[in-house]
Amino acid sequence: MAEAQFEPRIVAFLCRWCAGAGADLAGTSRLRYPPNAVAIRVNCSGRVEPQWVMEAFRSGADGVFIGGCHPGDCHYVSGNYKARRRVHLLKRMLSELGIEPERVRLEWVSATEGAKFARLMHEFVEELRALGPRTDPGEAAPSAALPAPSRRKG
Amino acid sequence: MSHEPPPANRNPGPEAGHRSGVTGRGPRIGVFVCHCGKNIAATVNVEQVVEAISHYPGVVYAARHEYMCSDPGQDLIKKAIGEHRLTGVVVAACSPSMHETTFRRAAEEAGLNPYLLEIANIREGCSWVHEGPETTDKAIRIARAMVEKVKGNHPLSPIEVGHAAKCLVIGGGISGIQAALDIADAGFEVLLVERTPSIGGRMAQLSETFPTLDCSQCILTPKMVEASRHPRIRLLTYSEVAEVTGYLGNYHVVIRKKPTYVDPDKCNLCGDCATACPIRVPSEFDRGLSERAAIYVPFPQAVPSSYTLDEASCLGLNPLRCSECAKVCTAGAIDYDMPEERIEEDVGAIVVATGYDLYEKERMAEYGYGTVPDVIDGLEFERILSAGGPTKGEVRRPSDGKVPKEVVFIQCSGSRDPELHKSYCSKICCMYTAKHALLYRHNVHDGKAYVFYIDIRAGGKDYEEFVVRAMEDERILYLRGKVAKVFRDGDKVVVWGVDTLTGKRVEVAADLVVLAQAMVPSAGTGELARKLRIACGGEGFLKEAHPKLRPLEALTAGIFLAGAAHGPKDIPEAVAQGSGAAAKAIAILSAPVLTHSPEVAEVNEDLCSGCAICVPQCPYGAITPGDVAHVNELLCEGCGTCVAACPSGAMTMRNHTDLQVERMIRAALAEAVEVAGG
Numbered sequence: 001m002a003e004a005q006f007e008p009r010i011v012a013f014l015c016r017w018c019a020g021a022g023a024d025l026a027g028t029s030r031l032r033y034p035p036n037a038v039a040i041r042v043n044c045s046g047r048v049e050p051q052w053v054m055e056a057f058r059s060g061a062d063g064v065f066i067g068g069c070h071p072g073d074c075h076y077v078s079g080n081y082k083a084r085r086r087v088h089l090l091k092r093m094l095s096e097l098g099i100e101p102e103r104v105r106l107e108w109v110s111a112t113e114g115a116k117f118a119r120l121m122h123e124f125v126e127e128l129r130a131l132g133p134r135t136d137p138g139e140a141a142p143s144a145a146l147p148a149p150s151r152r153k154g
Numbered sequence: 155m156s157h158e159p160p161p162a163n164r165n166p167g168p169e170a171g172h173r174s175g176v177t178g179r180g181p182r183i184g185v186f187v188c189h190c191g192k193n194i195a196a197t198v199n200v201e202q203v204v205e206a207i208s209h210y211p212g213v214v215y216a217a218r219h220e221y222m223c224s225d226p227g228q229d230l231i232k233k234a235i236g237e238h239r240l241t242g243v244v245v246a247a248c249s250p251s252m253h254e255t256t257f258r259r260a261a262e263e264a265g266l267n268p269y270l271l272e273i274a275n276i277r278e279g280c281s282w283v284h285e286g287p288e289t290t291d292k293a294i295r296i297a298r299a300m301v302e303k304v305k306g307n308h309p310l311s312p313i314e315v316g317h318a319a320k321c322l323v324i325g326g327g328i329s330g331i332q333a334a335l336d337i338a339d340a341g342f343e344v345l346l347v348e349r350t351p352s353i354g355g356r357m358a359q360l361s362e363t364f365p366t367l368d369c370s371q372c373i374l375t376p377k378m379v380e381a382s383r384h385p386r387i388r389l390l391t392y393s394e395v396a397e398v399t400g401y402l403g404n405y406h407v408v409i410r411k412k413p414t415y416v417d418p419d420k421c422n423l424c425g426d427c428a429t430a431c432p433i434r435v436p437s438e439f440d441r442g443l444s445e446r447a448a449i450y451v452p453f454p455q456a457v458p459s460s461y462t463l464d465e466a467s468c469l470g471l472n473p474l475r476c477s478e479c480a481k482v483c484t485a486g487a488i489d490y491d492m493p494e495e496r497i498e499e500d501v502g503a504i505v506v507a508t509g510y511d512l513y514e515k516e517r518m519a520e521y522g523y524g525t526v527p528d529v530i531d532g533l534e535f536e537r538i539l540s541a542g543g544p545t546k547g548e549v550r551r552p553s554d555g556k557v558p559k560e561v562v563f564i565q566c567s568g569s570r571d572p573e574l575h576k577s578y579c580s581k582i583c584c585m586y587t588a589k590h591a592l593l594y595r596h597n598v599h600d601g602k603a604y605v606f607y608i609d610i611r612a613g614g615k616d617y618e619e620f621v622v623r624a625m626e627d628e629r630i631l632y633l634r635g636k637v638a639k640v641f642r643d644g645d646k647v648v649v650w651g652v653d654t655l656t657g658k659r660v661e662v663a664a665d666l667v668v669l670a671q672a673m674v675p676s677a678g679t680g681e682l683a684r685k686l687r688i689a690c691g692g693e694g695f696l697k698e699a700h701p702k703l704r705p706l707e708a709l710t711a712g713i714f715l716a717g718a719a720h721g722p723k724d725i726p727e728a729v730a731q732g733s734g735a736a737a738k739a740i741a742i743l744s745a746p747v748l749t750h751s752p753e754v755a756e757v758n759e760d761l762c763s764g765c766a767i768c769v770p771q772c773p774y775g776a777i778t779p780g781d782v783a784h785v786n787e788l789l790c791e792g793c794g795t796c797v798a799a800c801p802s803g804a805m806t807m808r809n810h811t812d813l814q815v816e817r818m819i820r821a822a823l824a825e826a827v828e829v830a831g832g
C-alpha cells in the first residue's frame with residue numbers, strides 16, 4: 001500500500017445537468033478512480049462562488065475541481081461562461097496568495113463523458129500529488145492569510 | 155433477499171424539536187444508509203458509516219437497510235420520522251437522479267416537508283468507483299456534508315399561481331395558423347395577430363410546394379378559412395402587438411388594430427372600389443410584379459375576405475381628398491371614420507410565429523445590386539409560376555414579358571458567405587430551386603435551366619428523390635460552383651461562373667436569373683423580441699431556451715417559438731413546430747394552477763444595495779431592478795448565477811445558501827475520525 005504517498009484532499013463542485021450526470025455515468029460504468037474528491041452538487045457551474053473555493057482552501061483542501069457543461073450546453077444557457085470568467089479571476093487572486101492556480105481546475109464534462117470524468121479525477125489527483133501538500137501560509141494560519149468570508153448567507 | 159432487522163444507533167439528542175428544520179432547540183436529523191444489496195455494501199462498510207454518522211452533531215438517529223427504496227426501507231424512514239421527531243432526513247444511497255422523488259414522497263407521507271430530505275450519493279459517486287478502506291471514509295464524508303446541508307434546509311412548498319386560459323399567437327403564417335388551430339381545438343381562446351391585411355404568410359405566395367408539387371393555395375386556404383371560422387379564434391389582422399407586460403401565465407398584452415376603413419361584414423369583394431381608385435402602387439403580395447390600388451385585397455383568397463384601404467398610399471383621408479371608392483361601393487362598406495382599435499387582453503401563453511423575409515437582392519453587389527432587370531428572387535419567381543400571379547402562371551420575364559428560354563438559378567445567394575453576407579445555410583433553397591427548375595421545364599418545354607450550387611442539401615423525407623428528379627431532367631444542368639458576376643448585355647443577362655468539378659469557366663447568356671436569396675427574420679423581429687423580452691441569436695432569428703432540449707421555448711417562460719421566425723424552415727417543419735409550440739402552450743393553459751419549484755433565488759432586502767449587478771446575469775430576465783432587486787419566482791430556474799454575482803450577499807438560493815455550502819465543504823474535508831470521535 002502506498003502509505004507514504006501524499007493523498008490530496010479535493011472538493012468537487014459538479015453541475016447537476018452535465019458534470020454531475022457524467023460522474024454518475026462513471027459510476028454506472030463502474031470506472032475506477034481515486035477517492036480523493038468529495039462532490040458537492042450545484043445546479044450550475046455558474047452558482048459556484050470564488051468564496052467557496054477559498055473556504056475549501058481554508059478548510060484544508062489541496063485542490064478544488066469545478067465541473068460544468070460544455071460551452072453552449074449549459075442547462076441555463078450561459079452559467080458556464082460566467083463560471084469560466086470567475087475562475088479566471090480567482091486563479092489570479094490565488095497566485096497572489098501563494099496558492100498555485102493549478103489547484104483549481106475547471107472542466108467541461110458532458111452527461112455522456114463518464115470516462116472523461118474518471119480520467120480527470122486520475123489526472124487531477126496525480127497533478128496535486130506532484131504539487132505536493134500546500135506550502136502557502138494559509139495552512140499554517142488560515143484565518144490570517146486567507147481572506148475571511150466577506151459575507152454570510154443563511 | 156433477507157431483510158434483517160435494521161440496526162439502529164440512537165443519539166438521545168435534544169428532546170424537543172419540531173419538523174420545520176428551523177428549530178431553536180437544534181436539528182434532529184435521521185440518516186438512512188442503504189446497502190443496495192451488494193452494490194454499496196461490497197465496497198462501503200455500511201455498519202461503519204452508520205456508526206460514524208450517528209455521532210455526528212445534529213444526527214439523532216441512524217439506520218441501515220438492504221434496500222432503502224423498497225417498501226420496508228421506506229417504512230423504516232417513515233416510522234423513524236414519527237418516532238424520533240426528525241426535522242431532517244439524509245438518505246445515503248444511489249444518485250439523487252434515481253430516487254430523490256421516491257424518498258421525498260415517503261417523507262411527505264410521514265409528515266415531514268419533502269424539501270427537508272436530501273440524498274447523499276454514495277453509490278454512483280463512491281461505492282461503484284472506488285475500492286479499499288478509503289471508500290468507507292469517503293462515504294462518511296459525503297453523508298456528513300449532506301447532513302450539514304439538511305440542517306440548513308427550510309420547509310418549502312411548490313410555488314402556485316393562477317393563469318389566464320387564453321393564448322396569443324403572433325404571426326398568421328402557416329406556423330401561427332397551425333398553432334392557433336391546435337390550441338383552439340383543445341378548448342382554449344386564441345388571439346391570432348397578423349400585421350398584414352390577411353393571414354396566410356409566405357405560403358400564400360407560393361405556387362406549388364416541394365416535394366409533392368401540390369398547389370400551395372389549395373392546401374393553405376382551407377386552413378385559413380378554418381382559423382377565421384373557429385369559434386375560439388379571434389382573428390386580428392392588420393394589427394400589431396404594442397405592449398407586453400407580466401409573466402408566465404399572466405401576460406397582459408395590448409394590441410393595436412389599424413383601421414382598414416372597410417367593414418369586412420359588408421364588403422362583398424366586388425372590387426368596384428379598386429377599379430375606381432386612381433392610385434396604383436406596387437403590389438407587396440406580387441413582390442412588385444403587379445400593381446394594386448390604394449384600396450385592395452392582397453390576393454383573392456385573403457382571409458378575412460375584405461378590402462383594405464391602405465392609408466399610406468391613399469390620396470388622403472383627413473381631409474378627405476378623393477373618396478372615389480365610397481362613391482362606387484354599393485354595399486356601403488367604406489367608413490372613412492373607422493378608428494384605430496386598442497385591444498387589451500390577459501393571456502397565459504404566447505406563441506411567436508412571425509416568419510421570414512428574403513435577404514434583399516439589392517445587397518448583392520456581385521449580382522448587380524438588384525438593378526439588372528430580369529434578375530429576380532425566389533419569391534418573385536413563385537409569383538410568376540402561380541396561376542393567380544401577375545403572368546397567370548405563364549413563365550414570362552418581368553422586363554419585356556418574353557418567355558425566357560435559358561434560365562439560371564443561383565443557389566446560396568447571400569447564404570453560406572460569412573465574409574459578405576449571411577454565414578448560415580438557408581436550408582430550403584436547394585429544394586425550392588429544384589422545384590423552380592422542374593416547374594420551369596413543365597412550363598417551357600424547349601427551355602433550358604442551369605443551377606449553380608455549392609452542394610446539395612436535401613435532408614428531408616423524399617427530398618433527395620425530388621432533387622434527383624430535377625437533376626435527371628436532361629434540360630436542367632446542375633453546375634457545381636460559384637457565380638462570380640451577373641451583368642446585362644443587350645436583352646440578355648450574362649452569368650459568369652466556374653464549374654468547380656471540371657475547373658472550367660462557364661458563361662451563360664441567360665434570359666432570366668433567379669437568386670435563391672437567404673432567408674432572414676421578418677422585419678421588426680428584433681423590436682418585437684424586445685417587447686416580449688425574449689432573445690434573438692446573432693443572425694436575428696428568435697433564440698430557443700436550449701438548442702437541443704428546449705427548441706420550442708423562448709428563454710422567457712410561457713413564450714414559445716414556431717416556424718421560420720426561429721430559423722430557416724420549410725412548411726412541414728413550420729407546421730410541426732406550430733403544433734409543438736401549441737402543445738407547450740396548452741400544457742400551461744390547461745393546468746389547474748401553475749406550479750414551480752420553490753428552490754429559487756431570493757433577495758434579502760436588508761442587504762441588497764440595488765446595484766443591479768444580478769439583473770443581466772439572469773438568462774431568464776427573472777430579476778427586476780429597483781431600490782432592491784426583485785426575483786420573479788415563477789421565472790427563476792434556480793441556476794444560482796445571480797447569487798454568485800451579488801457583491802452584497804443579498805441574493806441567496808433557497809435551501810442552497812452559501813452558509814450551507816460552506817458547512818458542506820468543511821464537513822467534506824474534516825478528518826472522518828475527528829468527527830466520528832466527537
Ligand SMILES: Cc1cc2nc3c(=O)[nH]c(=O)nc-3n(C[C@H](O)[C@H](O)[C@H](O)COP(=O)(O)OP(=O)(O)OC[C@H]3O[C@@H](n4cnc5c(N)ncnc54)[C@H](O)[C@@H]3O)c2cc1C
Nearest residue numbers: 325327328329349355356363364509510532717718724725
Ligand atoms: C422561394 C421560396 C419557395 C418556397 N417553397 C417551399 C415549398 O415548396 N415547400 C415548403 O415546404 N416550403 C417552401 N418555402 C418555405 C415556406 O415559405 C416557409 O416554410 C413558410 O412560409 C414558413 O411559415 P411561417 O408561418 O413560419 O412564416 P411566414 O410564412 O413568413 O408567416 C409569418 C407571418 O407573420 C406575420 N408577421 C411578421 N411579423 C409580424 C409581427 N411583428 N406582428 C404580426 N404579424 C407578423 C407575417 O406578415 C406573416 O403573415 C419556400 C420559401 C421560399 C422563399
Ligand code: SF4
Nearest residue numbers: 762763765766768800
Ligand atoms: S446584485 Fe445583489 S445587491 Fe445588487 S441588486 Fe442584485 S441582489 Fe441587490
Ligand code: SF4
Nearest residue numbers: 772790791793794796
Ligand atoms: S437563480 Fe438564475 S434563474 Fe434564478 S434569478 Fe438568479 S440568475 Fe435568474
Ligand code: FES
Nearest residue numbers: 015044068069074
Ligand atoms: S448547468 Fe451545467 S454548467 Fe450550467
